[in-house]
Amino acid sequence: MDTNPRDDFNLMIAGEAGQGLATFGELVVKALVRSGYYIVVTQSYHSRIRGGHNTFAVRLSTEPISTSRDALDLLVAMNSDGVRLHHDELAEDGIALADEKLDAEGARLVKVPFGDLAPGKFANTAGLGVVAALIGLDQALVDDLVQEQFGKKHPETADSNRTALENGYAWGREHLPRAGKRVKPATRSSTPRLALNGNQAIALGALSAGVRFVSFYPMTPSTSIPLTLIAAADKMGVAFEQAEDEIAAINMAIGASFTGAPAMVATSGGGFALMVEGISLAAMTETPVVIAVAQRPGPATGLPTRTEQGDLELVLHAGHGEFPRALYAPGSVEQCFHLTREAFLTAEASQGPVFILTDQFLADSFRAVDPLEVEGLETVPVPVDAQPVALPYRRYEVTDSGVSPRLLPGFSEHLVQADSDEHDEQGHITEDHGVRIAQVDKRLRKLDVIQERVIPPDASGDPNPDLLLVCWGSAKGAVEDAAAQMRAQGHSVGTLHFSQVWPLVPEQFVPALEGAKRVICCEGNAMGQFARLIRRETGFHIADTVLRYDGLPLTPEYILERCCTT
Amino acid sequence: MPTIDDFGSFETAWCPGCGNFQLLEAVKQALVASNIAPHEVLFVSGIGQAAKAPQYLNCNYFNGLHGRGLPVATGAKLANPALRVIYESGDGCTYGEGGNHFLAAARRNIGITALVHDNRVYGLTKGQASPTSQQGFETKAQPHGVFSQPFNAVQVAVAMRAGFVGRGFTGHTDHLADLIAQAIAHPGFALVDIFQPCPSFNKLNNYAWFKNNTYMLGDEHNPDDWEAAMKLASAMDEQIPLGVIFRNDRPAFESQFATADGKPHFTKQVETAALREVMGKYA
Known part of the structure; x- marks a missing residue:
């Protein structure tokens, strides 16, 4: 077993609704991000305010990451179900933490005397201290965060929170195996990340x-x-x-x-x-x-x-x-x-x-x-100033582009008239068949306006690979990570991620599909909707799919398991 | 000063003898009396014969979906609180398909003048019962007569403490014009439910029926008195009062989005300093 500090660490907080799990999780998240770690959070919760079983998982890394991992290095169980349901997800050297008062057993389960560390109300803060000690986060940084979070609304709790955090941190340093030595320290960025x-x-x-x-x-x-x-x-x-x-x-x-x-x-x-x-x-x-x-x-x-x-x-x-x-x-x-x-x-x-x-x-x-640039960003050009328009002003004037001059009601003497009925150029209701055709054509010409702005799919990995993984939307991170893992094992794998799924511009991606020996579409649904859409629009049939529809997100493990068998 | 002629004259899709003609005249009179020029007002309507009314006026208009005029009007008013917004549609559109929006608009007290053509029947779809049809009213869709209790929009609006609640009748055009002008002047949600005979599809509530079963409110009623207004508003079939039923000075909903200079937010630049501050909360 490698006991050197690693780049990567995966923790999960598990408990029931009403235990402050999300607040706890978000504090962990902020502490990690301020410490310079990259993170990916996966939240899973029941549709209820009390009870049920909820999890808040954080994968952290000193390097940029884009997807979660299944194996847990740390499980923080806030109730006995937390241990029962997730203990088998622990990695070889992973540990689980639970209050000593909980009825829970398991290998590498460390029982924490929360009752001694802090009064019940501040147990989560003590827990944060224990987790911070295990990962090796700077105690002052975490303390600042806790004071920021609770100090403004409840200044009377400042001291209790500070003591709870200190106690948790000290207990963790003393009692947890390899506390502070499991994860490499991250470099704090000069411009703090969000x-x-x-x-x-x-x-x-x-x-x-x-x-x-x-x-x-x-x-x-x-x-x-x-x-x-x-x-x-x-x-x-x-x-x-x-x-x-x-x-x-x-x-x-x-x-x-x-x-x-x-x-x-x-x-x-x-x-x-x-x-x-x-x-x-x-x-x-x-x-x-x-x-x-x-x-x-x-x-x-x-x-x-x-x-x-x-x-x-x-x-x-x-x-x-x-x-x-x-x-x-x-x-x-x-x-x-x-x-x-x-x-x-x-x-x-x-x-x-x-x-x-x-x-x-x-x-x-x-x-x-990374901090998002806000200077000099383009904003929506609201047509506040009445642009020079042909008179009489016609809101639905038939134009080459299909885009008609848009004015705002009350901003000029021109009348702005809109109708859900088919309408003439003025905006008046009409049943004239010629006007109907002109207005339909005008509206559909705007498809070119949209098409000119289409964002092409993003390709990564090997060009003309043996295996091309196609995906869209939130599946990006899991698919690209799975492909990277396969490449690391010597396979020729590429990915194609669509961040715009309509309209499709076939020239932007059909050559990539045709250049791969095998194509698999990975989607979080049961019918392979995007694969079907590509076939409809291009004729290219993606025969193989990796689909997930159990309610959980696609993960690299899920994809790898199925890519090798489909 | 705007004149009646500024609002134009259009060929309509209404039947001869329809109450909508007097209603349209009353609206024009009210706009002129309120000193509103065509470009200074936005009419929002739904679908139905009544909802076509803005098409027959020179004005800004948005002729939306059946039942959904009030939300469009609400969005318009919230985006530009300085814009004068008048909603105009029928009893089916407003109280049936759009019933939930009617309740919400009254509760919000959003600064919209709502002119509801109430002829107690569906005209555009040729004669089915409307939410305000009288019990027993027979149609092809209700061959055993209307079973349901009619919707008392005026009383509901009073119950929700809408800013202004009035009822008019197209048979008294000048009175109606004055009522609409008062509604326009009111800063909150102002409902004017307007009796309007439908000679084609409602032979029960015809011109004579409305004339015989309504009366003009006089000084004996104090519209600031909510309990008196609730009582007055309960009349549906006989002795129905016309005039201002209820009035209060609850603040208009859109006032919470008013800007210091009265110009809507969308006329201003996005402030990067403020945006940076907002983003800083996530660091």
Whole structure:
């Protein structure tokens, strides 16, 4: 057994809802990121506020990482189920920690006398100290963090938290085997990284692009997008409302956008299903709107707190009638930020609905993100100044590009008239068949506007490989890691990740598909929706798939196991 | 000063004898009386014969989906609180398909003037019951007569303490125009439920019926008195009051998003210093 400090370490906190597990986990995350580690968080929780079994797993590394690992170096069990359910996931030299009062047994289980270290209320802080000691984090850094977290709201707890942390840290140094010697110390970056999950990055991307309106109906796992925006709303000048239902949410966003505010909604499958008529309205009235769909397993209520990539076909086809759209599918937290910006710009450029497809895994997955540049970023060009327009002003003037001059109501004497009925150039209802054809053609010409901006898929690994792994959205990290592991074993493997899944531009990727000896599409759904979409659009049949639909994210281990047998 | 002619004159899709014609005239009179020029107002509507009304006015308009006009109007008002927003649609669109949005708009007290054409029948789909149809009203879809209790929108709005609740009748155009002007002047959610005969599909509640079963409220009613308003609003079939039923000065919902200079947020640059500060919280 190699006992030298390693680059990589994998820990899991397991317990039931109501034990403060997520708060504990987020403190660990911040402490690690401030210490200079890269992280990937995988959260798994039941749809309830108390009880159930929840886990918060953090893989940390001194090197950049993009996916989780299965084997645990440290298990922090907050209840006896935590030990029972996860003990067999421990690596060869992994250890488990549990309160000495818990009824739990197992090899390499270290019982911690939490009762001696801190009063019950501060047990989690003591636990943080124990974990920090094991990893070898700087105690002062963790102490600052704890004071920041609790000091503002509860200054009276400052001393108790400090003592609990000190006691936990000291106990850990003394009693844990190889405390502080399991992981290599990380280099603290001169410009501190951010600890961000996918949803927070979507919200920050929206703010940087100039979002001014958000409406939503709460739905896991999308809710933290609007909540992040609302927390910043007063500072950033964003109007918001928790709507009475998702139908209201999408229609409010359309109304706000028509009036001039770059607008977005966020929801998940069932809520999105309610928004579908509104999507069609945005298309017909040519109103820019950004819709973030955080996928979870369906049909119906499905597994409300788990992950899946099962709504690609829903979002691709949502809305009656024919109209252009763009679908982005970020594969990392950084892409959540950048593609949300792109979504806002594309929505304005094409005057219609644009989608961001994420999922519970990425939504809740914290990562260490290099500081995001905010200077000189392009923002949505809101047409506040009445541009010179041909008179009389016609909102739906037929143009070569299909994009008509957009003015805002009340900002000039020109009247802005929009209709969900088929309409003439002015915006008046019509049933004239010639006008109908002209307006349909005009709207569909905007597909070129979207197509010109399409982000090509990202290739990595060997060119013309024996095996090409194709994926989209949040599967990126797991697939690229699996491919790297296969290459390390001497295999010729490449990957192709799509961060935009519509429209598809075949020239951008068909040569890569044809250049590989074998192609496997890896997706978090049961029907291989993306593989089917590629076949429909290009004729290229990806016969092999690695699919996961048990509610958990794709992992390198899962992919490797199946690549070798399919 | 705007004039009636500024709002134009259009060929309509309405049946001869429809109450909508007087309603359209009353809206124009109210806009002129309120000194609002065509480009200074946004009309938002849903779908139905009533919802076509903004098409017959020179104005900014957004003609949305059936039932979904109020959320569009709400988003517009939140994005630009200085913009005057008038919602106009029928009883089916507003109280049926859009019922949840009606409740929410009244609760929010969002600064929208809601003009609801209430003819107690579906016109565009040719004569089915509406949420306000009288019990016993026979149609092809309700051959045994309407069974359900009619929706009392005025009383619900009063119960939710909407900012302004009034009822008008197209048979009294000047009174109606004045009522609409008062609603426009009110800063919160202002509902005007407007009786409007449908000569094609509602032979029960015709012009004479509305005339015989309504009366003008006088000074004896104090619209600031919520309990009196609830009582008055309970009348549905006879002795139905016309005028201002209820009024209060609850703050308008959009006031929480008002800017110091009155210009909407979207007219301003994204502040990078503020954005940097927001991001700093995640370090």
